[in-house]
Amino acid sequence: MQITIDQNAGFCTGVERSVRIAQQELDKGKQLYCLGEIIHNEQALNLLRNRGLQTIGYDTFRQLKNARVLIRAHGEPPETYRIASENNITLIDTTCHVVSNLQKQIRENYARMLNEGAQVVIFGKQDHPEIVGLNGQVRGTALIISLESDLQQIDFRKPVLIYVQTTFNQHRFDSLMRKVVRLSQGIPEQERGVLMIYDTMCKQVKQREKSLGTFCRDHDVILFVSDPKSSNGNYLFSICQNDNPSIFFITGPDEIQAEWFTEARSVGITGATSTPLWLLQSVAAKLTEIVSSQQD
Numbered sequence: 001m002q003i004t005i006d007q008n009a010g011f012c013t014g015v016e017r018s019v020r021i022a023q024q025e026l027d028k029g030k031q032l033y034c035l036g037e038i039i040h041n042e043q044a045l046n047l048l049r050n051r052g053l054q055t056i057g058y059d060t061f062r063q064l065k066n067a068r069v070l071i072r073a074h075g076e077p078p079e080t081y082r083i084a085s086e087n088n089i090t091l092i093d094t095t096c097h098v099v100s101n102l103q104k105q106i107r108e109n110y111a112r113m114l115n116e117g118a119q120v121v122i123f124g125k126q127d128h129p130e131i132v133g134l135n136g137q138v139r140g141t142a143l144i145i146s147l148e149s150d151l152q153q154i155d156f157r158k159p160v161l162i163y164v165q166t167t168f169n170q171h172r173f174d175s176l177m178r179k180v181v182r183l184s185q186g187i188p189e190q191e192r193g194v195l196m197i198y199d200t201m202c203k204q205v206k207q208r209e210k211s212l213g214t215f216c217r218d219h220d221v222i223l224f225v226s227d228p229k230s231s232n233g234n235y236l237f238s239i240c241q242n243d244n245p246s247i248f249f250i251t252g253p254d255e256i257q258a259e260w261f262t263e264a265r266s267v268g269i270t271g272a273t274s275t276p277l278w279l280l281q282s283v284a285a286k287l288t289e290i291v292s293s294q295q296d
Contacts, residue, residue: 001261001291003284004219006270008211010277012204014073014096015039019048019276021094022070026051032092034070035061035080036129040230040274043252064089074129075099077136098166098202099130105198107137109161119158121145123173124165125231131165148179156184159193166202167232167273170209173201205232208273209239216244219268221261224249225283226272233272240270252279253286258294261287 011019018038025032026048033056039045049055053070061069061080065087071080075095084091095103110120120142124131135142143153154160162180164173177197184195216222222244226233228251240247248260261267267287269280 001264002266003287003291004266004268005277005280005284006212006215006268008208008215009270009275009280011275012202012208012273014098014202015274017096018070018073018094019044021092022048022053023051025068025070025092026053030068032068032070033061033064034072035076036072036074038070038072040233041227041272041276041279042229043227043279044274044276061089062087068092071095072129073099075103075133077133079136095133096166096202098204099133102163102166102200103134103137105200106134106142106161106163109196110138113159113161117158119143119155119160121154121160121162122165123162123176124168128165128231130167134163134165145176148176151176151179151183154180154183155193156187156195157191157193160184160195162195162197163200164198166200167205168201169235170201170206173199205273208236212236212239212270213243215268215270216240216247219244219266220246220264221267222247223256223267223269223283223287224271225251225269225275225280227251227274230272230274232274236270236272250283253283256283256286256290258290261291 022038032052033054035056037045037055062083068090070092071094073094073096106120120138122131122134122142123145125146126144131144145151184192222240224237224240224247237249250256269283271280
């Protein structure tokens with residue numbers, strides 16, 4: 001049986017950088033806190049915890065003084081930087097460059113069109129940490145859209161600036177945008193505000209979606225490795241299901257069951273952008289061990 005690890009799988013660039021910097025900082029031997037979970041993968045998190053990384057929430061962060069705190073790839077609102085300055089907190093900022101560029105774009109466009117009464121709309125998951133950081137750029141005034149029913153809240157008589165969470169569902173975004181255009185055109189032209197749509201999804205995430213379909217169709221069985229808490233993992237898993245129903249969601253090698261591969265000639269192993277390559281390799285090694293024992 002052929003066992004193949006998806007060459008496009010593993011950490012995305014932003015997560016890889018964040019984890020690498022955290023490891024470098026932990027090597028210094030000083031206490032390091034992380035504001036929120038650095039990555040949505042329990043096994044990768046445990047490795048960092050064992051090295052001394054301590055995850056904290058905002059309540060604890062506000063009480064800290066003279067400490068070192070890592071900002072994860074999702075980014076943070078300006079309020080976090082203000083608190084750090086007041087409390088003499090050293091921030092190790094690992095915000096993904098795609099996210100930081102989006103924060104800047106939203107902040108600058110909002111300031112430029114504030115006097116025109118512009119409404120900032122962001123498509124994404126309401127409580128997602130990236131969304132919290134993006135909304136903070138406009139002082140928490142953005143309208144966060146995740147469902148079609150939310151579109152009714154947009155006032156198309158005002159200038160509307162639409163952005164999208166970098167890891168949002170591409171198909172859902174495209175569908176929502178078609179409905180946005182129709183709703184906007186339902187307003188008489190002389191009463192309608194300007195509509196500006198910015199497709200700010202991460203190109204790496206988009207490319208990942210495109211390559212997944214081909215990879216899944218090329219194998220008899222797919223093992224999808226992810227943490228159930230990962231939004232990206234759940235979304236990519238649904239894409240894989242559409243292209244290959246013979247797919248199994250696992251968190252690690254211990255969950256593999258031999259009967260899944262009885263008639264399989266090829267198995268593909270892939271995962272979320274928060275799934276480390278070493279975990280995919282561990283799954284491949286365990287599967288190889290199972291296949292070898294069956295042949296014996």
